Amino acid sequence: MVKVKIWDLPIRIFHWLLPLLLGFSWYSAETRAMDWHRYSGYAVLGLLIFRLCWGLWGSHSARFASFIKGPASVLAYVRGPKPLAPAIVGHNPLGGWSVAALLLVLTVQVGSGLFAVDVDGLESGPLSRLVSFDAGRSLADIHEVSFNILLALVAVHLVAILWYEFARKERLVMAMLHGHKQLDSDSHSSLPPTPSSLPVRLLAALGLSAVMVYLISSGFRF
Amino acid sequence: MVEKNRQVKKGAVLLACTAMVVAGLAWAVDEQQVIESRQSNYRELGGAYKGIRDELQKRKPLMIMVRQHVDQLGMLAHSQANADWFPAGSGPEAGIETEALPVIWEQRDEFDRLREELNQEAIMLADVLASGDMDALADQHRALGMVCKQCHDVYRLEDD
Numbered sequence: 001m002v003k004v005k006i007w008d009l010p011i012r013i014f015h016w017l018l019p020l021l022l023g024f025s026w027y028s029a030e031t032r033a034m035d036w037h038r039y040s041g042y043a044v045l046g047l048l049i050f051r052l053c054w055g056l057w058g059s060h061s062a063r064f065a066s067f068i069k070g071p072a073s074v075l076a077y078v079r080g081p082k083p084l085a086p087a088i089v090g091h092n093p094l095g096g097w098s099v100a101a102l103l104l105v106l107t108v109q110v111g112s113g114l115f116a117v118d119v120d121g122l123e124s125g126p127l128s129r130l131v132s133f134d135a136g137r138s139l140a141d142i143h144e145v146s147f148n149i150l151l152a153l154v155a156v157h158l159v160a161i162l163w164y165e166f167a168r169k170e171r172l173v174m175a176m177l178h179g180h181k182q183l184d185s186d187s188h189s190s191l192p193p194t195p196s197s198l199p200v201r202l203l204a205a206l207g208l209s210a211v212m213v214y215l216i217s218s219g220f221r222f
Numbered sequence: 223m224v225e226k227n228r229q230v231k232k233g234a235v236l237l238a239c240t241a242m243v244v245a246g247l248a249w250a251v252d253e254q255q256v257i258e259s260r261q262s263n264y265r266e267l268g269g270a271y272k273g274i275r276d277e278l279q280k281r282k283p284l285m286i287m288v289r290q291h292v293d294q295l296g297m298l299a300h301s302q303a304n305a306d307w308f309p310a311g312s313g314p315e316a317g318i319e320t321e322a323l324p325v326i327w328e329q330r331d332e333f334d335r336l337r338e339e340l341n342q343e344a345i346m347l348a349d350v351l352a353s354g355d356m357d358a359l360a361d362q363h364r365a366l367g368m369v370c371k372q373c374h375d376v377y378r379l380e381d382d
Contacts, residue, residue: 119378120370121271129276133269221281 006089007179008059008194010202014051015176018106019154021047026147034123038217041125045110046213051103053205060192061089067096087183098160102153108146114216116140126219253316260307261320263298270295271367278360288359292351295366299344303337321379329376336373343369 007015021044028037055064067090077093091099114125117136128136164170175181195201273291277283301307313324326333343366350362374380 117268117272119268120367120374121268121275122364122367122371124272124275128272129279133272134265136272137265137268219279221279 001182001184003180004089004183005179006061006181007176008062008198009179010050010054010058010205011062012176012179014047014054017047018044022150022154034118038126041110041113042213042217044106045114045216046209048103048106048110049209049212050205053208055103057201058205059194059198061091064100067091067093068100069093069096089181089183095160098153098157102150102157105146105150105153109143109150112139112143112146116143126217129219253312254318256307256309256312257316257318257320257322260312263301263307267295267298267302267370270298271363271370274363278356278363283356289351292348296344296348299341303341308333323377323379326377333373333377336369336377340366340369340373 021040025037025040025044028034028040054062057063060066073093074097114127115131115136116139117124117128117131117133118140119137121133124136125139131139161172164172171181270291274288274295277288277291308322308326310327312320313322313327314320315324343362347359347362347366350358
């Protein structure tokens with residue numbers, strides 16, 4: 001057996017902050033603590049922008065190019081593994097699309113919130129001045145619908161994790177905590193080595209996220 | 223003679239039925255118009271309120287825009303207080319999509335008081351605007367918004 005690193009620290013932090021912030025966002029909206037809801041939304045926005053950057057220039061398993069596969073790969077995966085095929089490190093072809101779907105709906109969720117207006121016009125997203133009242137109301141409706149879609153995707157995600165955990169005996173939850181996976185020594189496809197420029201790439205992603213969140217949350221008014 | 227009487231009776235019944243159907247339809251159309259136009263008026267009220275806020279958030283608000291939105295808000299708030307946007311029968315029982323709650327007609331006095339309060343706040347908003355104090359305008363704008371919320375919290379169905 002060998003231990004291979006599959007999830008880097010930034011991805012793990014991103015992953016676990018997300019459910020915390022989504023829970024808090026839901027709670028703050030339910031209790032009409034709209035200042036907190038906005039702050040929480042900005043934090044999710046930051047996470048999302050970071051994730052998009054990391055999907056472009058982060059470590060191998062975080063990159064969209066490494067896990068967004070064509071329909072043929074997805075079908076082959078669903079039909080079952082070929083004997084002697086190398087074990088998958090990172091997202092499998094089906095899981096990759098589930099990640100993409102989650103990120104997409106999350107983008108709609110955060111994006112609609114930025115422009116949403118509430119019924120009495122007292123509370124609104126930081127970019128709502130760019131849209132009409134009626135458009136802001138429609139985006140508030142979309143914000144609600146997309147949250148329900150997000151919940152459905154989260155449910156699918158959890159069921160899938162449980163299935164892998166118990167039916168397949170794959171310890172996905174632990175792997176997302178410590179970042180490693182145990183594999184038979186020669187059965188895995190070799191991962192490209194971590195590039196030495198990773199810290200610079202990380203700084204670039206964090207910096208870009210911070211700047212974007214600052215600009216958007218201030219409504220591009222400076 | 224008997225035959226003719228019967229025919230007259232038949233005709234009368236038919237006429238009565240038609241009249242009832244027509245009246246019913248007219249009534250429904252009427253309710254629909256009342257409900258839809260008050261909703262569109264409220265959306266315009268929301269637009270005026272938001273328009274003021276959008277300007278106030280700018281570093282240099284365009285006064286001509288602020289004035290226009292304050293005027294429009296004043297007109298709508300006046301109409302909301304003085305015209306009957308909520309005649310009896312224009313609640314959920316009309317079978318038309320509305321967020322107006324039956325409690326409006328059960329606590330009519332309190333509801334009417336809030337309608338008038340909004341009107342008064344709008345008049346004050348115009349006065350503050352005339353004084354030219356932009357900070358006071360922002361405060362008054364917020365105070366007025368609280369009346370919208372106060373009324374919605376009790377009399378409007380929250381759909382989420």
